[in-house]
């Protein structure tokens with residue numbers, strides 16, 4: 001007889017992980033290295049120093065150190081909002097009439113409303129420790145900019161955020177939150193950088209994109225003395241910091257004598273998913289267990305399910321290093337889909353490699369189906385999910401319904417990455433039936449593939 005599991009399980013402070021887990025150490029086949037776009041040779045550590053702060057550059061290239069100590073200052077910061085709860089979705093299970101056991105790890109308990117603070121605090125801490133004068137970054141939907149603003153203000157580090165223009169206009173309160181934490185917020189494309197001016201000249205009415213905001217933030221960092229650029233997803237260092245999500249989840253599940261048959265996460269640049277699955281993927285890679293792992297992406301921006309595994313730029317302005325990843329092409333402009341945090345053209349090189357090698361699955365979902373799941377979840381579990389997170393909810397629900405049909409009592413774990421309070425325009429368009437599903441045609445995607453950089457690696 002299984003013991004009754006509490007609704008919410010919190011680790012004690014003593015039980016919280018003191019090290020991040022570096023998934024790359026257990027990958028026999030490593031993710032492809034970043035390339036210098038000029039020479040097309042793998043980037044050396046010193047070449048990264050002008051862009052990233054030194055400790056983060058080292059983490060970016062470290063494929064071998066399995067566990068990396070979390071500095072005590074960062075552990076202390078984590079304790080302000082962690083551990084995050086592992087929640088058993090009893091009410092959702094009941095509503096679905098499923099024998100499946102559904103668990104979710106909820107990362108929305110901080111002002112950024114998402115998991116992004118887990119990496120923001122690490123990046124701000126290392127930058128401060130190196131004595132940098134400030135940081136630049138981009139933000140799409142606003143969660144990353146908010147998380148980094150929180151972390152930078154804590155460490156007294158000036159921050160400039162390039163915010164994708166459509167979000168800047170649609171989400172003025174996001175901007176105000178960032179300003180509350182002293183960040184300088186600029187709508188991108190802007191006339192504060194060469195790349196921004198060039199993009200505006202070609203396309204004065206553009207609403208901007210994440211790729212374009214990255215180009216501006218990188219230019220600003222590399223042309224301002226004492227500044228560096230930081231990124232909230234995609235990079236190996238970010239996946240490393242986010243491993244805190246999976247490590248906590250695994251400890252909590254062990255306390256309940258549980259192990260997931262299926263682990264599900266939404267995938268934008270891949271950081272929450274990479275973090276959630278890290279210790280479970282370790283079990284797969286070391287043949288201790290074989291959980292199914294599923295990445296869920298929007299049908300409107302399907303990098304894993306319909307993209308190419310190829311070297312590409314991480315930005316639209318083609319100024320960043322080249323990363324080998326599943327990509328729709330760095331010029332790809334997704335339709336105005338509401339899951340802002342999932343509109344990136346590429347995918348973490350770590351996850352891309354794992355997917356390519358058959359260690360995980362990917363699926364794409366349409367946004368009306370995503371919001372249907374979001375509303376059902378909100379009513380049963382009383383948390384209003386971020387549209388990004390609702391992609392994972394959709395697939396978790398679909399898997400639980402399959403269990404109802406087959407009678408299998410599978411254990412499902414999914415990542416509830418955040419809350420959706422700034423996404424009321426999206427909820428409103430779902431509720432008044434004006435939400436559209438947009439799926440790019442093969443011809444649309446081919447345009448992006450045709451412009452991929454030619455790389456001989």
Ligand SMILES: *Cc1c(COP(=O)(O)O)cnc(C)c1O
Pocket residue numbers: 113114115116143144232233234266267268269270271272273341342386388389417418419
């Ligand atoms: C940014 C964001 C995501 C997607 O980013 P990943 O790097 O793929 O994790 C998902 N959910 C929320 C709430 C976000 O803010």
